[in-house]
Amino acid sequence: MLKIExxxxxxxxxxxxKGVDLELLKGEILVIVGPSGxxxxxxxxxxxxxxxxxxxxxxxxxxxxxxxxxxxxxxxxKEIRKMIGMVFQGFNLFPHMSVLENIIEAPTxxxxxxxxxAIVNAREILNFLGLTDKENSYPYELSGGQKQRVAIGRAxxxxxxxMCFDEPTSALDPALTDEVAKVIKSLSGKGMxxxxxxxxMEFAKKVADRIISxxxxxxxxxxxxx
Ligand SMILES: Nc1ncnc2c1ncn2[C@@H]1O[C@H](COP(=O)(O)OP(=O)(O)OP(=O)(O)O)[C@@H](O)[C@H]1O
Ligand SMILES: [Mg+2]
Numbered sequence: 620m621l622k623i624e625x626x627x628x629x630x631x632x633x634x635x636x637k638g639v640d641l642e643l644l645k646g647e648i649l650v651i652v653g654p655s656g657x658x659x660x661x662x663x664x665x666x667x668x669x670x671x672x673x674x675x676x677x678x679x680x681x682x683x684x685x686x687x688x689x690x691x692x693x694x695x696x697k698e699i700r701k702m703i704g705m706v707f708q709g710f711n712l713f714p715h716m717s718v719l720e721n722i723i724e725a726p727t728x729x730x731x732x733x734x735x736x737a738i739v740n741a742r743e744i745l746n747f748l749g750l751t752d753k754e755n756s757y758p759y760e761l762s763g764g765q766k767q768r769v770a771i772g773r774a775x776x777x778x779x780x781x782m783c784f785d786e787p788t789s790a791l792d793p794a795l796t797d798e799v800a801k802v803i804k805s806l807s808g809k810g811m812x813x814x815x816x817x818x819x820m821e822f823a824k825k826v827a828d829r830i831i832s833x834x835x836x837x838x839x840x841x842x843x844x845x
Pocket of ligand 1: 659662
């Protein structure tokens with residue numbers, strides 16, 4: 620689903636990614652751990668073209684995002700980015716919109732789906748996430764775990780093949796962390812691929828098919844971090 624080879628990224632003369640190689644299979648849950656400042660968020664942002672890299676290759680579902688340092692053209696980039704869902708730390712929900720409105724916002728605006736169809740899809744997602752009774756609630760009326768599930772629902776509404784999470788549990792206490800772990804597990808059961816960054820080793824062990832670590836811009840064996 621995702622293959623990264625020799626990826627390099629610097630900010631000025633600070634080398635943040637120094638030749639990253641990794642592979643993620645369809646339906647696999649890969650967790651990335653590692654010390655602060657190691658380059659995890661930069662890697663995730665690079666996969667979604669929120670950062671531009673200097674060298675290397677990223678292949679997503681057989682399509683090159685960047686090939687030997689050369690980026691795909693605008694049209695291709697758009698197609699590739701559609702395959703990727705991102706859930707960032709801190710949820711980023713629209714506070715003045717209900718749960719349902721939050722979820723239909725992107726499909727209607729980005730994909731041009733009709734409001735009626737988007738609502739049908741959103742209700743299916745809410746059912747899957749166990750949030751059916753919250754569709755008319757506003758973010759401030761939800762617990763942290765519920766907010767995180769809505770944030771996941773927003774990404775799911777764009778029907779990505781690959782979901783990326785940056786610290787999905789950092790704002791959650793342990794019980795709520797389990798809620799998120801369950802959702803991630805059941806999505807991978809449906810064949811969705813997951814790339815998850817976390818500092819929480821307990822959570823990592825709970826959800827991961829495989830754990831790797833990024834330290835100082837390169838992939839190392841996760842044991843070194845434990
Ligand atoms: N826009 C930027 N400009 C300059 N340097 C940056 C920028 N973004 C990140 N960096 C640097 O790149 C390095 C890696 O940052 P990154 O956010 O990827 O680390 P991380 O592994 O996600 O850390 P954390 O676990 O604390 O979230 C850090 O040294 C950081 O200061
Ligand atoms: Mg980070």
